Every structure is written in C-alpha cells, then in structure tokens.
Amino acid sequence: MNPVLLNLLISLGALLVLLGVTFLISVTRRRYDIIDGFWGAGFAAVALVSLCLSAGHGVLWQRALITALTVVWGLRLAWHILRRNHGQPEDKRYVELMAKATGNPLAHLVKRVYLPQGAVLWFVSLPVQIGQYAQPVSTLLTVLGVAVWAIGFGFEAVGDAQLKRFKSDPGNKGQVMDSGLWRYTRHPNYFGDAAIWWGLYLLACQSWPGAATVLSPVLMTYVLTRRTGKALLERHLLVSRQGYRDYVRRTSGFFPLPPKKY
Numbered sequence: 001m002n003p004v005l006l007n008l009l010i011s012l013g014a015l016l017v018l019l020g021v022t023f024l025i026s027v028t029r030r031r032y033d034i035i036d037g038f039w040g041a042g043f044a045a046v047a048l049v050s051l052c053l054s055a056g057h058g059v060l061w062q063r064a065l066i067t068a069l070t071v072v073w074g075l076r077l078a079w080h081i082l083r084r085n086h087g088q089p090e091d092k093r094y095v096e097l098m099a100k101a102t103g104n105p106l107a108h109l110v111k112r113v114y115l116p117q118g119a120v121l122w123f124v125s126l127p128v129q130i131g132q133y134a135q136p137v138s139t140l141l142t143v144l145g146v147a148v149w150a151i152g153f154g155f156e157a158v159g160d161a162q163l164k165r166f167k168s169d170p171g172n173k174g175q176v177m178d179s180g181l182w183r184y185t186r187h188p189n190y191f192g193d194a195a196i197w198w199g200l201y202l203l204a205c206q207s208w209p210g211a212a213t214v215l216s217p218v219l220m221t222y223v224l225t226r227r228t229g230k231a232l233l234e235r236h237l238l239v240s241r242q243g244y245r246d247y248v249r250r251t252s253g254f255f256p257l258p259p260k261k262y
Helices: 003-029 034-053 060-085 092-100 105-124 126-131 139-167 188-204 208-226 230-240 244-250
Strands: none
Touching: 003 034, 003 105, 003 126, 034 060, 034 105, 034 126, 060 126, 060 139, 060 188, 092 105, 105 126, 105 208, 126 188, 126 208, 139 188, 188 208
8 A cells, every 4th residue: 555545544543543532531521512622632643643654754844844833733722722611611512412412412423523523634634644745845835835824823823812812801791802803804713724724735735745635725714614613603693792793894704804994
C-alpha cells in the first residue's frame, strides 16, 4: 500500500480512538457537549500523529511549521471552549438532541454528532496530513500561507476575547455585541477559523497532492457559514436577541467590511 495512504488510514484510526475516549468521558460525566472541546484538540492530535508518521519524508521545517500552526490553533480553540462551558449548563443543542432521540439516546448521539464530526475533522485536516510530505518549492506560498493563517488566528482569538469581555459585563445582558471586530463582521471567529484553514491549505500547495485537497478548506468554510456555524447561530439570535435584525442589516455576515449606513 502507498505509504501516504497507509498513514492517512492510521491517522483516521487514531482519531477514532480519541473520539471513543471523548465519548466515554461524556457518558461518565453525563455531559455530552464535551465533544465541542474535542474539535480543536482533535485537529492538533491529527497534526502530531501525521508529523510522526511522515518521518523521513518531506522537509523537517515544513512539517514542523504545519504541525505547529495547527496545534497552536487547535489547543487555543479547545481551551477557549472548555473554559467557556465550565460551570455553565449543558449546551441546549445537546439537551434537545438527547430528549428527541428515538431508541438508544447514546447511539443517536454517536450517529448524529460523533461520526459526522469525526469524518469532517479527518477530511478537513487533509492539507495538514498531506502537506507533511511536500518539498517546498515556493517561498511566496509559505509566506502567504503563514500570513493568511495569522490573520485568521488574530480574528478568531481577538473576536473570542472581545465577546467574552462583553458578556462578562452584566449591563450587556440581552444586548448585541457590535464593537471591535464585531463591528465589521457578525462572526469574526468563524471568519478567522476559515482563514486559518485556507492558510494551511496554501502551505500544503507546495505539492500537487496538497493542492488537490482544496475541498477541505471549502468544506470547512461551508460548515462555518451554512451548517453548524453562522446559519445555526443566527436562526437562534434573530428570535432571541432584540436589535439583532438591525445588526444584520448593517453588518457583513462573514467577510470583514465597513458597516453599512442607513
């Protein structure tokens, strides 16, 4: 078997093991939104496994760069989500999911959440996995990839910090966050997340197999804008947050742009 394909399958196996451990922790604690914290940590784990499996291939600094950028992003995101959820009631999405489950609720959870999330995570991480085997041929691609990653990381980290500070003020309860980065995009964290994966994809483009993983950042962007990210959150905010419709009218939904004037 082709060694790259074999290593992709091994990383998939490692990911399934980590998902299984996360599931057991969730069942033991009877709290099922723990899987949200696994999202970033899962990418970090896949990157580290891929770094080890690709030993003797590619170029060490390229492999180390891709791995480091993925691990830094993934662990920051995992820590942010776990810290945000600590001491809070379980996410309503999971409460409703388990309440509406027919048959075995745990099997329903695995089918609806764990397996789809694991599949998306593995597919989205293909640029990180295959990029480990590239022989860098363009300094421009490296610089562009790191720059796009840095922009994304800045938007995500700063946006999360601004929102956390806003929510910590009791006077802002029920209000719409529309300052800082949130003045230019309704979802600086989601925009940043997408930019990070386009940056990692550019690093993988040092080889044709890496360039062929373009559907990975496309899928991540689609998930963030049309599925479980922006679209799902805004359906809730439009009915629960006074003033959110006005915010939507004047503020870009994804790409940062100057606010519209009325």
